[in-house]
Amino acid sequence: MRKMIETQVIVVGGGATGAGVLRDLAVRGIKAILVEQRDLGHGTSSRNHGLLHSGARYAVRDEEAAIESYRENMIIKKTIPGSVEQTGGLFAKVPEDDDAYVQKWVKACEKVGIPVSNIPLEKAFKDEPYLNKNIQSVYSVPDGSIDCFTLVVDVVADAVSRGARALTYHEVIDVIRETNRVTGVIVRNRYSGEETEIHGDIVINAAGPWGAKMAEMAGISLHLINNKGMLAVLNHRFNKQVINRLRLPGDADIFVPAHNVTIFGTTGINVDDPNDFSLNRQELEEMIEEGLALIPDLKEMRLIRAFSGSRPLYQESSVADDSGRSVTRGIALLDHQKRDGVDGFMTITGGKLTTFRFMAEKTVDMVCEKMNMSTKCTTDEEVVPHREASNFFKEVDMAPAAKTKLFHWAGTKATKIEQSLKEKQMDRTVICECEQVTWAEIESTLTKDGHFNLGDIRRRTRLGMGPCQGTFCSFRAAAVAVEKGVATSDEVSWALNDALHERKKGMAVVATGETAKQAQLMDAIYNVSLRLKEGDEQHV
Incomplete structure (x- = not known):
């Protein structure tokens, strides 16, 4: 029997747009749940330049997108300073x-x-x-x-601290529709296979490139x-x-x-x-x-x-642009009650990473209108809580790069990291030398009901993002996880295979010179020395 959850608004998609919508709903006091098929920021929101646009790129061809980008550039620098350089x-x-x-x-x-x-x-x-x-x-x-990873994680964390919920690794497998009204979604846990029905007054489709599939499940044609x-x-x-x-x-x-x-x-x-x-x-x-x-x-x-x-580029016409370059980067907010006669379902798509907050504002304005609420948006003023460095980070015996990173730490886990570093000598151990990631940082990302996933850890700490691409730090992190009892040997074997599959895929296409040598070294360590059986990845 499926579990049942009741809420007011369901947000589908854990990228920047979905994260922004969840936070805006929470700030305005609306009960909401976000569901994401994989990890936060796994899709488009972490597969980009990480550019905070000034709007100048679009000034000639797309004036509206240029105006929105410049305005939001200024707002994001002010309200999410920990994720912006x-x-x-x-x-x-x-x-x-x-x-x-x-x-x-x-x-x-x-x-x-x-x-x-x-x-x-x-x-x-x-x-x-x-x-x-x-x-x-x-x-x-x-x-x-922009650090896309910390931005999405911190925005969601702020929403959760205000009463929202976020379910990662929960894939929408169906949309619940009664006649001409959407009333919820059915999700499946990608790890356990358990299914849950989530019922709400409004479902917001913020699934990015997967938005057309999401709309199709609601019986709606959407051209992306x-x-x-x-x-x-x-x-x-x-x-x-x-x-x-x-x-x-x-x-x-x-x-x-x-x-x-x-x-x-x-x-x-x-x-x-x-x-x-x-x-x-x-x-x-x-x-x-x-x-x-x-x-x-x-x-x-x-x-x-x-x-x-x-x-995800939206246009009403079913005739796609040859390159996508001439399609607007502007925002598409669709009320499917007016567009398709289906109530309780909305789509927010298009736009840029830079305009995610404004996209969320316009979306939640529409939600408030439908719910007969007059609460105004304040996310253009309210700062996503970020960490002010204490004197501890100036005094603790750490590598200079690690100290600098924590001194400017934006994440909500900084207090937990500081406490670990004060109390436990081992937690100061640098696991990833390229990016100076300590065990304390890794441990701060782990939850009691979560799974040991090196990809998820990487998105939160930059583990394995340096020149060695996880060649050394992946097995170090796995070994310490087993030693400290936070994961079993089977769990870390899966995690290693999964992470290395992704790292090697990205390395293979550029593998000449030093990077080719690095890839060969990675193969020697994991396939020869550690005897991991390549191809056994259990991708979720």
């Missing part, structure tokens, strides 16, 4: 691009209120020495870098373009600021600094399956060739992995 950004014009576009772009930015400033080339080359010395003009904009983009990660951070190519948005024209690495991309290919995270070597090589226009030394830099994810 205010790097600033540059737009650089290379000789082969259209001269006339530059002035058109400057005027478009001025029109929508995005501050741009012409930078002397001498200063630009001094600040960013890897820039192509043939660049003809450079402009600064207020771009930034799944525009898959490929990105690559360089093993060091060579740029201080975001570097954009000054032209109409295209492939391979952005370099975003992120922690200790730089993320480069992206491409745009329409795919049918939102679960298509495939990687193609030729696509990567074409992307690198295009990127040389901005960074001539790109081929000499080491790539440690590649990854891909789909942008």
Whole structure:
């Protein structure tokens, strides 16, 4: 017999948009549950540049998206400071691009209120020495870098602290519909197989690229373009600021600094399956060739992995755009009562990571209207609780990189980490040397009813995100987990296989030079020394 849960609003999708909707509902006092088929931020929200857009990229072609992006850029910097690095950004014009576009772009930015400033080339080359010395003009904009992982986790954690619930690894297998009204969803636990009925007044479809499938279960036709983009990660951070190519948005024209690495991309290919995270070597090589226009030394830099994810682009027409580039990045908020005659069901899609909070605001405004509530949104002012560093982090004997990271810790687990470091010497042990992740950080992500999943730990701590891609820290984390009794040997064997499968997939497409050697070393350690049987992954 299925379990039954009652609530007011059900949010489907644990990416940035769903997280923002859950928090906005909780802030306004509306009872809500979020369901996510895998981990928080597993989909599109962690498969992107991590760019906090200034809006300048869209100023010429999509004025509304540009305005929204700039406004939300300012709000996010103020309300979620722990997940944002205010790097600033540059737009650089290379000789082969259209001269006339530059002035058109400057005027478009001025029109929508995005501050741009012409930078002397001498200063630009001094600040960013890897820039192509043939660049003809450079402009600064207020771009930034977002830690997508901490943002989603912290926003959901804040919602939960206000009374909301979040069920990860719960896949929606059906939508409960009575005549012309949706009244809930049926979810299945991907680990246990247990099914649960969740009933509510309103179901919000915030499933991103999976939104069309979700709508189909409710008997609704929804046309989404799944525009898959490929990105690559360089093993060091060579740029201080975001570097954009000054032209109409295209492939391979952005370099975003992120922690200790730089993320480069992206491409745009329409795919049918939102679960298509495939990687193609030729696509990567074409992307690198295009990127040389901005960074001539790109081929000499080491790539440690590649990854891909789909942008959910909405358009009413069933005739898809060839590339997805000309489809608006604006917000699509659909009331299916008005659109399709189905009450109790809404879809929020499109937009950008940068505009997730505004997307949530407009969605919950509609919820309040349907529930005859007049409570206003305050997420543009209320700060997601972040950690102010105590003197302890200045005094404790830790590696400098680890100390710096915790000093600026944004997560809600910082107090627990600090307490562990004070009381337990072993918890100071650095498990991941590349990213200086301690056992205390790993342990803070584990819950009593959770599963030991290295991918989930990685998204919360950056374990295995450095040049070795988890070659050494994965088995260290697994060994300590067994030693401390937080996981069994069978559980960590599954976790190792699952994590290494994903790491090797991203490494394989860039595997030349040092990265090829790293992949061979990973195989030697896990398949030869540890005798893990590759192919036994039990993917959830």
